[in-house]
Amino acid sequence: MDILDRKLLDAVQTGIPLVERPYRVLGESVGIDEDDVLTRIARLKADGIIRNIGAIFDTTRLGYRSSLVGFRLREEYIDKAAAVINSHPGVSHNYLRRYTLPDAFGADACCPYNVWFTLAVAPESRLGLEASMAVLAQETGADAARLFPALRVFKIGVRLDMETDTAGVRKEEGDFFVGNGHSARGLDPDERRIVRVLQEDLPLIEEPFQEAAGQCGLSVDTMLTLAKELLGRRIMRRFAAILHHRKAGYTGNVMVAWPVPDEKVEAVGQQMAQFRAVSHCYQRPVFPEWPFSLFTMVHQKSREECEATVAAISRETGISQYAMLWTVREFKKVRLKYFTDDFATWEENVTIRSSLKACTEPSNHAGTSRQQSERELQPAPATYQ
Known part of the structure; x- marks a missing residue:
């Protein structure tokens, strides 16, 4: 070039x-x-x-509901599970991620989710976001699942700097607050x-x-x-x-989760959004097993530059503890296609599969109890407490 x-x-x-x-x-x-x-x-x-x-x-704003989703999947299920997740037309990104955790959580700490994907459902969806996730969790054999919807969006939009050798830790000017994701008319x-x-x-x-x-x-x-x-x-x-990030020379990218107190989220979110290498910055809900309220995506030309950017963000914001979620495998990365029949078709197929399953299950008999056909899905254990 x-x-x-x-x-x-x-x-x-x-x-x-x-x-x-x-x-x-x-x-x-x-x-x-x-x-x-x-x-x-x-x-x-x-x-x-x-x-x-x-x-x-x-x-x-198109009327779709969407969320980041975290699944905990056993190693032996991951390939088949990824194919099931990818079959949903509302899944645009799907990754297996490896974690670098804060020292404060201890040497034995483990992250509760290893597969992360984005899920969207159409305005006319009969199942909705929560039930769609539950179907995917059941069909993949997930041990744990969580929705992490955006509560506030501070920055969104990947723009790779192609004219300079590196984006480094340069900052951009301006107010990057986007909004809370509420849909328009x-x-x-x-x-x-x-x-x-x-x-x-x-x-x-x-x-x-x-x-x-x-x-x-x-x-x-x-x-x-x-x-x-x-x-x-x-x-x-x-x-x-x-x-295409890698073809454009940006081989490093990492999702970083930050445990930011509620009273500091807005100020810190604005600070993080000003870093040029940060393409996305969201506030998401916290849970007992997941205390991280801000998520950022960092794109750089190497892993080392990603680490340098994250360290610079940490210094500027004063948030010294964070989890770095590195991509191990990319299962899916596509543009979401809106207002197609694919969403309704997927939900119809779910209904058909559920009906067939019900027909093939043994009937109840007097004096016997029917075995549970669906295990109860639980959130991951509170490994960070």
Whole structure:
């Protein structure tokens, strides 16, 4: 990659203009012509550096419910369990993680969850978030499961710095508080159609929105006007490129959990969000076995740079104890597709499986007790107390 490639990658991550010829406007901002933009993006996609270009939506503002989920799975179940979890259309990220724990928790401390994934359910879901998680827990044989929904969002959005050698521990200016994740009003049919088409990969042609507008039955101008309204209402967070971290040179990433007292969460969350290498910063609920209230995702070019960034965050915030959750295996990483039939299909299949199971279980007989077919799912033991 040359310097223009890197400038272009920074620009497309920030945002693609919602205009009839976005690549021409993008080129003007970088200092190259439209043809050069198209050629370079095509090459960067072929090299696997750019994953896709499209709309990035706020899941909750679309009416979906979502949460981070922690499962404790036995080693022998993990591969099959990952396939079961991945089958849910609302699972966009799924990882096996290894932990580096604070010294204060003792040498024998162990983390209660080893598989972490994001789960979303559609506005029309019959099961809902809690029951969907319970189904996955039962079908994977999880020993423990927890929902960790976002209570407050201080920062969200992966933007890899491509123009400098390293993001280091540099900080960004501004107020990064995003909100508490409450959903906005429902979308009308035109808006839903726009969401469906704009979440797809943007074609590499001079007027890439023509086909999408046609699929919506709208003119390009009308569709782009409505798209800008979604952006203004923060239903669409941005229209931009998503990079493949490792192909872009960012081989280090770690999820860090911080035990921050309630009265300090807002101030500390703002501080953490200002670090450029932090892509996500959320407040999540605490539990007896899990005292960590703030979660951050750190992306860097090496494990060592991740550790240096986390140490810098610790020094600045005064939060000396934290758990580092390193990725051991990536089971799934995809864009969530909204307003598709996949969610309803998954729930219908769950109903069918439950019905078949009920039909094949032995009936009750006088003087005998029916064996439990479903074990009670418990939260993990309080290993941190």
